[in-house]
Amino acid sequence: MIIASWLSGLARRAVRRSRLRVDFLLGAGQLAHMAICERSRVDRNGSVLSVLRSTRSFCGIPNANLSLLSEQLQLRLRITDTAGLAIDGRLMLLLPDTPIAGAMRVADDLRRILSTSIGEIDFDIASYPDELNGDDDSSLEQLSTDRKEVGCPRPSGLNVNREPSVAGVHRMDSAEELFAWRCPTWKRAIDVAGASVGLIVAAPVISVAAILIRATSPGGAFFVQKREGLGGKSFPIYKLRTMRPDAESLKSELRAYSEQDGPAFKMTDDPRITPFGRFLRKTSIDELPQLWNVLKGDMSLVGPRPLPIDESQNCQQWQRRRLSVRPGLTCIWQIRGRNSVSFDEWVRMDLRYIKRRCLWYDLYLIASTAPAVVAKREGR
Secondary structure (H helix, E strand, C coil), X not given: XXXXXXXXXXXXXXXXXXXXXXHCCECHHXXXXXXXXXXXXXXXXXXXXXXXXXXXXXXXXXXXXXXXHHHHHHHHCCCCCEEEECXXXXXXXXXXXXXXXXXXXXXXXXXXXXXXXXXXXXXXXXXXXXXXXXXXXXHHHHHHHHHHHCCCCCCCCEEECCXXXXXXXXXXXXXXXXXXXXXXXXXXXXXXXXXXXXXXXXXXXXXXXXXXXXXXXXXXXXXXXXXXXXHHCEEEEEEECCECCCHHHHHHHHHHHCCCCCCCCCCCCCCCECHHHHHHHHHCHHHCCHHHHHHHCCCEEECCCCXXXXXXXXXXXXXXXXXXXXXXXXXXXXXXXXXXXXHHHHHHHHHHHHHHCCHHHHHHHHHHHXXXXXXXXXXX
């Protein structure tokens, strides 16, 4: 009886230890929350965050192997590091206060340690902010040189977030893409339904406007511009043309007259705008082709307004948190801000929306957009 009770106790303790090992790996939701918290901490104190992400998925891995993986990670990682499985089943590690060279050493160790238990594993690497910044690969070459000097050769099986400067090194998605929030099913359903209906209703208006644009000014009817969207990925945005064909080349000359502080460019009496274009902007008809962007999935009906690439890349780190969700046709700024608030307050409005994002808040902002457009047209 005593022996049976003792064995039962050992079994229960073993199960608890196994659960603790597995629980060390966060789920996708907890991992996403921790990533956002770590990014905010970096933005606040100016430190660095490195991220490791396995190239293989661990979906369907037996619980015993998952427990072993968790136990081996605990032995190698610091108490401040975070490990978890992303929504696609890939292992992701958040390494705060760790430069990319240190992250490469961690990845090197984990590849060696885990190879005996779960097989070969390769990692993608990114740092936030990006230590290997710019299009020049000299920083990557210097990193490789530094590692050789300290007897730490470049690990194989690692992808670094820049174009290759040495064999076997490939570009990885930027860390900002790893912080991007997944679009909820309800939001995508509203986007598809709303954009489909909107395009059908707006098609005659867009057609007439396109004809009048061609008739009143030289150049095409539509304007296509690259902007930064979800996770910093660029996409082409579609608008009805409201400016002269050479408007983009004149932007730098007019930058000093911008009425909006920060990197965004806003000018009420912009000389590049055509007379008919001024009407299109006042009524927001020029934005209607962006319903196609919504249908494609580049944008959402509600979300932070996307900025041109040069303006977006000149934002401060904390301001780029607005890229963690899909950009939208309308948001809080379109309804309450426009040109009357500073750029910092504009971004804070976007971040406020991201925190409050839900079905009913999206519907409220959509319903509030039309009255805001009418008020703008009437000069109120």
